[in-house]
Amino acid sequence: MFGMDWIDLGILLTKVMLVIAVNFLILMIMELAERRVSAFMQDRVGPNRVGPFGLLQPVADGIKFLFKEEITPSQVERTLYWLAPALVLVPALLTFSVIPFGMSFSAFGREITLQIADLQVGLLFIFALVSLAVYGTVLGGWAANSKYPLLGGLRASSQMISYELSIGMSIIGVLMLVGSLRLSEVVAYQTGSLFTILPRWNIFTQPLGFLIFLIASFAETNRLPFDLPETEPELVGGYHTEYSSMKFAMFFMGEYIALITTSALLTTLFLGGWDVPWVDEAALGSWGVLLSLAAFAVKTGFFLFLFLWVRWTLPRFRFDQLMHLGWKVLLPLAIVNILATGLFLYLAP
Amino acid sequence: MSVKPVAYQPHWSDRFYLFAVLKGMVITLKHFFKKKYTVQYPEVKWPVPKGHRGAIRLNKDEQGRMLCVACEMCSTACPAKCITMKAAVSPWPDREKYPLTFEINMLRCILCGMCQEACPEKAIELTEIYDFSAYTRQDLIWDRERLLKNYDLTCDGRYFERSREETGL
Ligand code: SF4
Numbered sequence: 316m317f318g319m320d321w322i323d324l325g326i327l328l329t330k331v332m333l334v335i336a337v338n339f340l341i342l343m344i345m346e347l348a349e350r351r352v353s354a355f356m357q358d359r360v361g362p363n364r365v366g367p368f369g370l371l372q373p374v375a376d377g378i379k380f381l382f383k384e385e386i387t388p389s390q391v392e393r394t395l396y397w398l399a400p401a402l403v404l405v406p407a408l409l410t411f412s413v414i415p416f417g418m419s420f421s422a423f424g425r426e427i428t429l430q431i432a433d434l435q436v437g438l439l440f441i442f443a444l445v446s447l448a449v450y451g452t453v454l455g456g457w458a459a460n461s462k463y464p465l466l467g468g469l470r471a472s473s474q475m476i477s478y479e480l481s482i483g484m485s486i487i488g489v490l491m492l493v494g495s496l497r498l499s500e501v502v503a504y505q506t507g508s509l510f511t512i513l514p515r516w517n518i519f520t521q522p523l524g525f526l527i528f529l530i531a532s533f534a535e536t537n538r539l540p541f542d543l544p545e546t547e548p549e550l551v552g553g554y555h556t557e558y559s560s561m562k563f564a565m566f567f568m569g570e571y572i573a574l575i576t577t578s579a580l581l582t583t584l585f586l587g588g589w590d591v592p593w594v595d596e597a598a599l600g601s602w603g604v605l606l607s608l609a610a611f612a613v614k615t616g617f618f619l620f621l622f623l624w625v626r627w628t629l630p631r632f633r634f635d636q637l638m639h640l641g642w643k644v645l646l647p648l649a650i651v652n653i654l655a656t657g658l659f660l661y662l663a664p
Numbered sequence: 665m666s667v668k669p670v671a672y673q674p675h676w677s678d679r680f681y682l683f684a685v686l687k688g689m690v691i692t693l694k695h696f697f698k699k700k701y702t703v704q705y706p707e708v709k710w711p712v713p714k715g716h717r718g719a720i721r722l723n724k725d726e727q728g729r730m731l732c733v734a735c736e737m738c739s740t741a742c743p744a745k746c747i748t749m750k751a752a753v754s755p756w757p758d759r760e761k762y763p764l765t766f767e768i769n770m771l772r773c774i775l776c777g778m779c780q781e782a783c784p785e786k787a788i789e790l791t792e793i794y795d796f797s798a799y800t801r802q803d804l805i806w807d808r809e810r811l812l813k814n815y816d817l818t819c820d821g822r823y824f825e826r827s828r829e830e831t832g833l
């Protein structure tokens with residue numbers, strides 16, 4: 316298949332396994348971090364009883380989820396009801412397949428890229444998958460056949476319409492600069508320095524695009540202040556009200572993995588991916604590879620913390636406010652950003 | 665005269681959101697590093713203010729004998745009727761009677777402190793112990809020994825400090 320031999324296949328499978336395992340590990344850390352960070356921001360301590368510093372709390376939560384009663388309400392649309400949680404989890408995991416998370420190196424006589432698939436249309440692939448994840452939410456809300464989930468699902472769909480356009484427009488600026496949809500090239504473009512003092516990251520060349528993308532990704536990942544599909548005070552639990560046990564846990568995991576992927580994507584697009592500023596990783600050999608992995612982890616971790624930080628700071632937006640923000644503020648700004656970038660490229664090629 | 669309502673006019677910087685958001689995020693970050701107020705119960709117990717009416721104790725004198733003379737004043741005063749005792753001839757020469765059994769049903773006790781007020785010998789008192797839940801109802805019907813033990817726990821007024829020292833927190 317595509318001129319692949321066994322070693323190639325082995326390497327690929329190892330990478331896939333590694334990415335999935337690391338994703339789930341970070342998911343567990345996030346589950347604890349969410350509770351600890353929120354507690355710290357409210358002058359509390361948070362869960363600290365299970366294991367040292369409460370580190371085993373996610374394991375305890377997982378076991379609890381497994382042993383919860385599995386309830387399927389009688390009036391649900393069975394197929395869709397079972398399908399929806401998977402539709403949230405799987406696209407979120409798949410998205411990670413095109414994100415480069417470290418410098419490539421050579422071993423076994425071949426070049427190993429730290430990226431599962433370097434697709435030519437990487438960015439488009441990501442956006443296709445991300446908008447697929449919303450189907451999980453909508454179908455979950457629809458299939459439950461109950462009023463609050465339905466409202467949650469409806470909100471998810473209209474929320475998607477209002478942010479998806481701006482998020483797509485906001486990265487066109489980046490594409491114009493880089494000239495490629497391939498994510499490894501996006502990262503390669505961002506190595507080097509800008510005006511000799513700044514690293515040439517897109518956050519400095521595309522600040523407006525970054526801001527729009529960041530705000531829209533809060534809506535994309537259903538995080539506060541834009542977690543309208545699952546507003547607890549008004550919709551009970553939103554689209555997952557009728558879900559219990561592991562099916563609920565899958566929604567939950569899907570959301571966190573989408574969060575991790577979005578953070579990784581933000582890093583790749585705007586913070587130079589695995590690039591360490593002012594350092595030529597290629598000259599450092601295997602240390603350079605480790606350094607690049609660490610840089611990627613730190614940057615992604617920063618965004619993950621940012622997501623938590625914002626969640627425990629801001630109140631929830633109202634529904635019409637989000638639509639207003641998406642259509643009347645972010646979209647025009649994104650268009651202005653495209654025009655400005657075009658002008659810049661025209662004047663200073 | 666009617667008051668004309670004035671619509672809320674946000675400052676332009678608030679209408680821009682981003683500055684307001686950043687201001688809020690600085691506040692939460694400050695709290696992130698502030699002192700935490702959580703009390704690690706049950707290792708650390710929150711000390712109640714003086715005068716708290718908690719679990720009941722039977723006081724002892726300097727020789728370790730109980731002070732109660734089984735006069736039934738407390739059980740008469742008790743609005744919940746939860747004190748029962750059996751009087752017997754005292755083994756000590758300085759009093760006539762002493763309680764052979766003394767039981768307080770803590771399931772019924774409303775911690776009102778009437779017994780403490782009624783007692784002529786200052787033999788019964790309410791203490792600062794507030795965590796006395798039990799797994800069975802029987803465990804909450806306290807006999808004489810249990811009530812005397814409460815005295816040992818609280819007589820030096822260091823009940824909360826001791827529980828903190830024991831757990832080392
Ligand atoms: S505190 Fe009140 S209810 Fe409890 S034993 Fe004393 S008098 Fe009775």
Ligand code: SF4
Nearest residue numbers: 732733735736738783
């Ligand atoms: S506790 Fe006090 S009031 Fe009650 S029987 Fe003993 S001496 Fe009398």
